[in-house]
Amino acid sequence: MRGTDDNLGTRMKTAVISGSVPLPVRILPVRGHRDLHQFLTLPWKMYQGNPHWVPPLLSEVKRLLNRRKHPFHLHADVEYFLAFRGDEAVGRIAATVNYQYVHFHNQPVGFFGFFESLNDPEVATALIHAAEQWLAARGMQRVLGPMSFSTNEECGLLVEGFASTPAVMMPYNPPYYVTLIEGAGYTKAKDLLAYFLDGNIPPPERLSRGVARLQQRHEITIRPVDLRRFRQDVDLIQEVYNSAWEQNWCFVPMTPEEIADLAKQLRTIGNPNLCLLAERRGETVGFALGLPDYNQALHHINGRLFPFGLLKLLWYRRLMNRSRVLALGLKPGVRNMGIDAMLYLRLWEEAPKNGYPLVECSWILEDNWPMRRGLERMGGTITKTYRIYEKTL
Secondary structure, eight states: OOOOHHHHHHHHHHHTEETTEEOOEEEEEOOHHHHHHHHHHHHHHHTTTOTTOOOOOHHHHHHHHOTTTSGGGGGEEEEEEEEEETTEEEEEEEEEEEHHHHHHHTOOEEEEEEEEEOSOHHHHHHHHHHHHHHHHTTTOOEEEEOEESSTTSEEOEEEEOTTSOOOTTOOOOOTHHHHHHHHTTOEEEEEEEEEEEETTSOOOHHHHHHHHHHHHHTTEEEEEOOGGGHHHHHHHHHHHHHHHSTTSTTOOOOOHHHHHHHHHHHHHHOOGGGEEEEEETTEEEEEEEEEEOTHHHHTTTTTOOTTTHHHHHHHHHTTOOEEEEEEEEEOGGGTTTTHHHHHHHHHHHHHHHTTOOEEEEEEEETTOHHHHHHHHHTTOEEEEEEEEEEEEO
């Protein structure tokens, strides 16, 4: 029988109790390969039997955590912590000072992420306290999280929508994490929403006609990313992204190194027909980035490509039918021209043609009403809600 999210935490909690007295919780920084291996693989123990958790690709998580290999670490300090009862790892957390954020917003704000804990407030509070102390020692006065590591990567705690698997590059957690984090003194900062669109249902004819008129009136053309000039197109996306999102909550501009890393990922797993550029009189003024939902295939390989994971990935990739729109941006001067609707409508048409009729648009800020209204006019419905928490130190 599969275990549920909540009894998993209870089952693990019982396993680390000697008699009726719990062993004390110890919080230790990650040092050496053995600690790193425990940090990396702890989720496999936490989510054992959970049908909705998708094991991440271990090699990719390891690269993300590597201070020498991932470009995020060029402008950040990070510490990783493990929680132990006796010799057993029962939780983990990362504390992050993102100097890009600190300088861009001129705010001493730190972050926590990569949070995992059994259903035990003592463990969770000890982990969070260790992260807070580390951040306070570096001058941070406020904490936001969970973010692993920033809004440019996985972020948010799932608070609604536990009964289905997450889309690619979106987090998953058991329901009891809400109680653990709020019990440590954290309150809501912002909610992030995931919308669902069914590409099997054709867009309303009235909507298509209206968008076509706007496209003609404002001289907008929509084109897919050109693989022959892929890096140049990614640079155009960066230009629009940094100007479009500059005023967005918690935005952090991407560095050239991070853009190069993103370009490499998109080239590997992207579909050019789902990565669109909007142009007006020869100028790139908007973009939309969609990806096939590789979580549908990753679900079957248990985080490892070798020895047989790669073959399974190639097999299950043929059966994928979902995609995720992970970013959409418009330059400030063109936001009232309906270009967002043009991009979404084109994706709505392209996704089924390319074999991905089920589309998740995530994440959308809860107060981004222009984007939300546009999606809802197209029949989009909210399927998951993620929350960023905050606390003053």
